[in-house]
Amino acid sequence: xxxxxxxxxxxxxxxxxxxxxxxxxxxxxxxxxxxxxxxxxxxxxxxxxxxxxxxxxxxxxxxxxxxxxxxxxxxxxxxxxxxxxxxxxxxxxxxxxxxxxxxxxxxxxxxxxxxxxxxxxxxxxxxxxxxxxxxxxxxxxxxxxxxxxxxxxxxxxxxxxxxxxxxxxxxxxxxxxxxxxxxxxxxxxxxxxxxxxxxxxxxxxxxxxxxxxxxxxxxxxxxxxxxxxxxxxxxxxxxxxxxxxxxxxxxxxxxxxxxxxxxxxxxxxxxxxxxxxxxxxxxxxxxxxxxxxxxxxxxxxxxxxxxxxxxxxxxxxxxxxxxxxxxxxx
Numbered sequence: 001x002x003x004x005x006x007x008x009x010x011x012x013x014x015x016x017x018x019x020x021x022x023x024x025x026x027x028x029x030x031x032x033x034x035x036x037x038x039x040x041x042x043x044x045x046x047x048x049x050x051x052x053x054x055x056x057x058x059x060x061x062x063x064x065x066x067x068x069x070x071x072x073x074x075x076x077x078x079x080x081x082x083x084x085x086x087x088x089x090x091x092x093x094x095x096x097x098x099x100x101x102x103x104x105x106x107x108x109x110x111x112x113x114x115x116x117x118x119x120x121x122x123x124x125x126x127x128x129x130x131x132x133x134x135x136x137x138x139x140x141x142x143x144x145x146x147x148x149x150x151x152x153x154x155x156x157x158x159x160x161x162x163x164x165x166x167x168x169x170x171x172x173x174x175x176x177x178x179x180x181x182x183x184x185x186x187x188x189x190x191x192x193x194x195x196x197x198x199x200x201x202x203x204x205x206x207x208x209x210x211x212x213x214x215x216x217x218x219x220x221x222x223x224x225x226x227x228x229x230x231x232x233x234x235x236x237x238x239x240x241x242x243x244x245x246x247x248x249x250x251x252x253x254x255x256x257x258x259x260x261x262x263x264x265x266x267x268x269x270x271x272x273x274x275x276x277x278x279x280x281x282x283x284x285x286x287x288x289x290x291x292x293x294x295x296x297x298x299x300x301x302x303x304x305x306x307x308x309x310x311x312x313x314x315x316x317x318x319x320x321x322x323x324x325x326x327x328x329x330x
Contacts, residue, residue: 109138
């Protein structure tokens with residue numbers, strides 16, 4: 001999801017009687033309303049947003065069965081990097097070439113990566129989600145009691161309060177991600193841009209605002225112009241044994257960040273026996289890299305990769321976007 005947010009599976013809870021659940025949900029909304037009013041949001045905004053609002057059980061079910069969490073890296077990549085997806089990505093990159101070149105010139109993010117993320121997030125703009133955002137976020141915040149979703153709910157209400165979008169038009173994924181880039185409300189408020197200059201930010205229908213907002217996000221998260229995201233590598237059993245002794249895993253950050261090693265210079269990875277595919281030597285470059293390992297494929301990733309991980313904290317997702325971008329012509 002354009003999300004820039006790490007979602008984690010939550011253990012199933014014991015069934016609750018419908019009447020008791022409705023009463024608890026109403027109490028939850030009342031508490032959110034009190035907080036929103038204290039933040040300066042208008043009462044009529046909350047009246048419109050909460051009118052006839054009920055939890056959505058399907059949202060809870062989707063939250064506990066995310067493909068990035070239940071699929072292996074190899075299965076995820078195989079399912080998404082199909083010939084059809086690659087062909088469509090190339091067609092879309094060519095169709096939007098002039099616009100993408102302007103966005104790349106402004107933000108320094110490669111147009112191929114923008115198209116790859118766009119493809120993964122919304123099937124190249126074809127599906128942006130049909131879940132009412134307020135209902136989805138309220139359901140998740142209520143069900144899991146996670147501060148993340150309560151904060152996103154308040155940001156969504158802020159968007160409505162500022163007149164940036166109407167409640168009826170505010171639709172997206174089951175997790176509250178919106179529009180073609182699948183931005184969470186917090187990401188919209190921080191990073192979305194009016195790239196077409198028409199006075200509104202429309203990540204649902206305006207290609208310029210969609211690509212501009214994605215590039216704005218990645219630049220804000222540290223994308224460095226002219227650098228690669230990483231490379232696929234080969235880690236022999238002997239090299240793996242050395243790495244296990246010498247290179248610790250990260251201990252901070254989201255789930256995916258903790259599933260990669262700390263950074264080491266490329267020269268050090270080479271000394272430990274890591275090579276490129278085909279037995280080729282690692283490039284001589286003054287870059288630090290972290291190792292990401294799947295069951296069959298391994299990658300050394302650079303700092304630009306971390307901007308993609310910030311967009312969606314999943315190695316399956318980030319590697320799919322990165323690899324798809326590499327399969328498109330310059």
